[in-house]
Amino acid sequence: MNRVAICSGLNELLEEADQINPGGSLNLNDSVVSTIYSRAEEIAGGVVTSQGKPPVDWDKVLDDILTSRVFGFPSMLLLLAVVFWITVAGANVPSEMLATGLFWIQERLTECLVWLHAPAWVNGLFVEGIYRCLAWVVSVMLPPMAIFFPCFTLLEDMGYLPRIAFNxxxxxxxxxxxxxxxxxxxxxxxxxAAGVVACRIIESPRERLIAMLTNNFVPCNGRFPTLIALAGLLVMGATTFFGATLIVVGIVVFGIMTTLAVSWLLSKTLLKGVPSSFTLELPPYRKPQLGRVITRSIFDRTLFVLRRAVFVAMPAGAVVWLSANIHIGGVSILTHCANWLNPFGQLLGMDGYILMAFVLGLPANEIVLPILIMSYMATGSMLELDSLEALRQLFAGHGWTWLTAVCMMLFSLLHYPCCTTLWTISKESGSFKWTVLAALIPLGIAITICFTVAQCASFLGWI
Amino acid sequence: MEYKQGDCPTKIISLHDLPVGKLATVSSIQAAGLTRRRMLDLGLVPGTRVKALRISPAGDPKAYRIRGAVIAFRKEEAQQILINYKGE
Known part of the structure; x- marks a missing residue:
């Protein structure tokens, strides 16, 4: 009986409320918010004292340069170039030192196994396969990551990223x-993968999917070292650092253009709709906390990414060694696969081994270049690989031209994301269809672009 | 109608049309739903002072100072905010 009374009472109240405020036309929310803000102003006005304006408003000065009509875009490119230049120039020496050290250890390990009278396949599988792949991953990948991550975190910490969004x-x-x-x-x-998780900040499901599907068109940290090494190969000589920086910046700008083009295509076809509203806060610039930046970027990011790469590199190294040393009909499995992929690879300006490396590199892009080096070394003559020049000789020995390097860079930039990213996309989108498309769309674009570039170059007689 | 010296007539224009460097007060918010809610959360209530700060090098969005924070609105959003502007 009570319940019925309450219900009818409630209905009466609601009806009355609706008469006073038909369809919410009084905008009660507005008055509530207005009252809260005026009360807050009153309180703040009574207790907060300000010390007057500082002599120089650094936020304004910086924003006047970084988001100005004239300097906005050039300063963005310049900052990007400086970060890459520091990475390219700084990573070279530690990379060589790590390679020398780690391969010295490899020789000692082999000596140790010989002394133990271990069978040859033990040395092959564990030292020449697993250990060497690990050594490559660490020496090629660690220095660029350890330099790029802190630089990037520094920009992030200073509050520059919202300005990029604003521009x-x-x-x-x-x-x-x-x-x-x-x-x-x-x-x-x-x-x-982190970029895909960050897409949660976009409320509209349509735009979130676009952002997730196009995230891999900017090279992640696992691909930067590959791009940097290949760019270095393209411009051997005195101007290496400068030239390599320009090439990497060019590749990144191309990636951003691809992001925009694919987003546009998706929003016109599969994911139709209009952009939803958004507000962007431009927070004040902050003095970066150097200590925190370094610990955060080294421990949370560099070591995290490196650990993942190492875990993936070990089985990959074993697979590469086994497939290079198990022979079927007198030819190793690796060569069989590479030969089978080779015609397709040639169409795209690359070769079978490169495509193999991309396939085996699906778990983590960090291991693509190490796998390629291992595959070439397992099939060609063994040589001491301790410098970029030696790397160039190894690649040139396998028929590389400038076009091969360009096509591999483009393929690396545009191809499917690593399986961690794909797994994250499947978790975030909750859809198998979109996960498959997240792999197939970039793959299709990578194949189209590489094919076009390679065929145009050979048609024009540049090769 | 007469105005005091130095006083200009108050016009109601959209926030998007506020010239860079000029101040105005919010008159009303035309947006509805989630967008309106966002704007209210930022403190954009009638009477709030806003200042146009800068325009993105790509032409849009514009950044405004609202209650001490710098907020950027695209043209579509800024046109839904009406302001009282004492222009010259």
Whole structure:
């Protein structure tokens, strides 16, 4: 009886409320918010004293340069170039030192196994396979990561990333994408899986999917060392650092253009719709906390990514060694596979071994170049690989031209994301279909672009 | 109608049309739903002072100072905010 009374009472109340405020036209929310803000102002006015303006408003000075019509885009490119230049120039020496040290240990390990009278396959599988692949991953990947991550975290900590979003937003709007996508894209420079998780900040499901599907078009940290090494091969000589930096910046800009183009295509076809509203806060610049930046980037990011690469490199090294040393009909499995992939690879300006390396590198992009080096060394003459020059000779010995390096860079930039990223996409989107598309769309684009570039170059007689 | 010296007539324009460097007060918010809610959360209630700070090098969005914070709105959002502007 009570319940019925309450219900009818409630209905009466609601009806009365609706008469006073038909369809919410009084905007009660507004008055509530207004009252809260005016009360807050009153309280703040009574207790907060300000010390007057500082002599120089650094936020304004910095923003006047970094987001100005004239210097906005050039300063963005310049900052990007400086970060890459530091990475390229700084990573060279520690890379060589690590390689020398780690391969010295490899020789000692072999000596040790010989002394123990271990069978040859033990030395082969564990030292020449697993250990060597590990050594390559650490020496090629660790120095660039350990330099790039802190630089990037520094920019992040200073509050520069929202300015990138502010500068680029109009382009993303024209592509039918959400303005926050430039933030998730910037996160992708660190790690595409992290970039995909960051897409949660985009509320609209349509725009979130676009951001997730296009995140891998910016090279993650696992691909930077590959791009940097290949760029270095392209411009051997005195101007190596400068030239390599320019090439890497060019590749990154091409990646961003691809991101915009694919976002536009998706929002016109599979994911139709209009951009939803968004507000972007430009927080004040902060003095970066150097200590925190270094610990955070080294421990949380570099070591985390390196550990993943190491875990993936061990089985990959074993697979490469086994397939290079198990022979069927007098030819190793590795060569069989590479020969089978070779015609297709040639069409794309590459060869069978490179495609094999990309297939085996699916678990982590960090291991693509180490696998390729291992495959070449397992099939060609053994040589001491302790410098970029030696690497160039190894590749040249396998028929590389500048076109091979360019096509491999493009393929690395555009191809499917690593399986960690794919797994993250499947978890975040909850859809098998979109996960498959997240792999197939980039693969299709990578194949199309590499095919076009390779065929145009050979048609024009550049090769 | 007469105005005091130095006083200009108050016009109601959209926030998007506020020239860079100029101040105005919010008159009303035309947006509905989630967007309106966001704007209210930022403290954009009638009477709030806003200042246009800068335009993105790509032409859009514009950044405004609202209650001490710098917030950027795209053209579409800024056009849904009406302001009282004492222009010249």
């Amino acid at each position: 680029l937003d109009n382009l993303f709007k024209k592509a039918g994408a959400h303005g926050k996508q430039s933030l998730t894209m910037s996160m992708g420079f660190g790690c595409n």
